[in-house]
Amino acid sequence: MQIVETKIPGLKIFEPRIFEDVRGKFIKTFNNDFFQEHNLNISIKETYYSISHKDVIRGMHFQTPPYDHIKIVYVPFGKILDVVLDLRKGSPTFGKSFSIELSSENGKILIIPKGLAHGFKSLEDNTNVTYMQTTTYAPNNDEGIRYDSFGFDWQCDCPKMSDRDMSFNSLEEYESNFFYKEEK
Numbered sequence: 151m152q153i154v155e156t157k158i159p160g161l162k163i164f165e166p167r168i169f170e171d172v173r174g175k176f177i178k179t180f181n182n183d184f185f186q187e188h189n190l191n192i193s194i195k196e197t198y199y200s201i202s203h204k205d206v207i208r209g210m211h212f213q214t215p216p217y218d219h220i221k222i223v224y225v226p227f228g229k230i231l232d233v234v235l236d237l238r239k240g241s242p243t244f245g246k247s248f249s250i251e252l253s254s255e256n257g258k259i260l261i262i263p264k265g266l267a268h269g270f271k272s273l274e275d276n277t278n279v280t281y282m283q284t285t286t287y288a289p290n291n292d293e294g295i296r297y298d299s300f301g302f303d304w305q306c307d308c309p310k311m312s313d314r315d316m317s318f319n320s321l322e323e324y325e326s327n328f329f330y331k332e333e334k
């Protein structure tokens with residue numbers, strides 16, 4: 151198992167060990183000691199999951215301060231194209247996005263720092279996306295950016311989406327309250 155850095159500061163990919171035998175697979179998604187060894191002091195306050203049909207797009211979501219959080223995302227069943235967008239003023243990758251395929255097959259886990267918006271496109275029916283977060287749900291601070299406003303090619307002509315996700319402001323219209331702090 152290893153933690154892999156990405157081009158977006160603070161955004162990491164956790165590649166857990168996948169144990170496989172005649173029964174199937176075993177994957178550990180969180181171990182406090184391992185995370186601490188990698189400078190990730192994470193206290194999980196809430197976990198939840200969604201199930202999506204193929205071509206569903208959800209996002210781009212985040213909670214604003216003081217309820218902003220680190221979000222850990224993985225896919226125990228199915229496959230997604232996961233997308234994050236850096237909203238931190240002063241970040242070398244402000245306004246830039248990063249995408250990665252997460253699936254039950256590859257077991258990859260994305261660790262998303264505060265100040266990034268998150269969304270995904272489901273690549274298969276019945277896809278389960280599971281989350282662990284460092285704050286609980288704060289509906290008044292739960293915000294979003296329109297999925298098609300920051301230049302990412304979703305390769306999907308008619309995605310299935312919620313009315314709420316379609317109603318978000320564009321990245322250009324959004325006044326960010328997130329500020330980049332360099333990791334020590």
Ligand SMILES: Cc1cn([C@H]2C[C@H](O)[C@@H](COP(=O)(O)OP(=O)(O)O[C@H]3O[C@@H](C)C(=O)[C@@H](O)[C@H]3O)O2)c(=O)[nH]c1=O
Pocket residue numbers: 198200208209210211212221268269270281287312314
């Ligand atoms: C996110 C959330 C939603 N809800 C409620 C609100 C609503 O009635 C219903 C469905 O909410 P949403 O439409 O926001 O669900 P969804 O679009 O799946 O929201 C998720 O999207 C992805 C992209 C993320 O990054 C997640 O953090 C989360 O925001 O569940 C909670 O009660 N607690 C929660 O933590």
